[in-house]
Amino acid sequence: AQSVTQLDSHVSVSEGTPVLLRCNYSSSYSPSLFWYVQHPNKGLQLLLKYTSAATLVKGINGFEAEFKKSETSFHLTKPSAHMSDAAEYFCVVSANQFYFGTGTSLTVIP
Amino acid sequence: GAGVSQTPSNKVTEKGKYVELRCDPISGHTALYWYRQSLGQGPEFLIYFQGTGAADDSGLPNDRFFAVRPEGSVSTLKIQRTERGDSAVYLCASSPGTSGRWETQYFGPGTRLLVL
Numbered sequence: 001a002q003s004v005t006q007l008d009s010h011v012s013v014s015e016g017t018p019v020l021l022r023c024n025y026s027s028s029y030s031p032s033l034f035w036y037v038q039h040p041n042k043g044l045q046l047l048l049k050y051t052s053a054a055t056l057v058k059g060i061n062g063f064e065a066e067f068k069k070s071e072t073s074f075h076l077t078k079p080s081a082h083m084s085d086a087a088e089y090f091c092v093v094s095a096n097q098f099y100f101g102t103g104t105s106l107t108v109i110p
Numbered sequence: 111g112a113g114v115s116q117t118p119s120n121k122v123t124e125k126g127k128y129v130e131l132r133c134d135p136i137s138g139h140t141a142l143y144w145y146r147q148s149l150g151q152g153p154e155f156l157i158y159f160q161g162t163g164a165a166d167d168s169g170l171p172n173d174r175f176f177a178v179r180p181e182g183s184v185s186t187l188k189i190q191r192t193e194r195g196d197s198a199v200y201l202c203a204s205s206p207g208t209s210g211r212w213e214t215q216y217f218g219p220g221t222r223l224l225v226l
Contacts, residue, residue: 044217094211098145098203101152102152
């Protein structure tokens with residue numbers, strides 16, 4: 001069975017400080033993992049994906065995520081938050097259909 | 111190129127009415143998915159098409175929900191006898207259909223359904 005747990009429903013950071021959004025997954029086989037971002041009244045946009053080629057995955061807008069099999073984690077990070085990063089972030093494990101986490105709302109304080 | 115489009119963007123209906131939601135996938139994508147996103151939640155899977163056939167409809171909540179994709183491109187999600195609990199954003203996504211669970215899914219903007 002596949003499932004995703006996003007450990008924080010809300011994260012608040014100051015502009016220019018690091019971002020950490022946590023995700024743990026469960027998968028019956030070697031997982032494919034994604035992070036999507038959803039800005040208010042906008043569609044879901046792919047940030048990055050893990051497909052077993054490399055454990056550290058770089059995405060758009062300076063985001064990256066590290067796959068850690070031993071911890072069953074796929075945390076999303078960014079060194080320096082920007083105001084435009086404020087949005088809802090979803091961690092996803094795929095088994096043809098996508099299994100979404102419940103989302104983490106990121107607030108960036110000026 | 112054009113992304114996934116969904117119409118209408120908003121739909122208000124009355125309890126008990128029938129609604130149809132349309133999805134136009136990215137041209138050439140053979141895989142198409144429907145999800146439902148309730149307020150404050152992540153999207154939940156409804157149904158997956160590979161070509162014209164429903165490869166997995168295990169997420170449809172009951173027999174009031176039905177989806178078709180007769181020519182392998184446009185898909186319509188149909189909801190009969192709508193209930194207030196059906197109010198949600200209905201998302202459509204498509205993918206090339208060649209790499210299974212390794213594929214990126216491209217999402218449309220969604221249809222916001224409100225049942226009064």
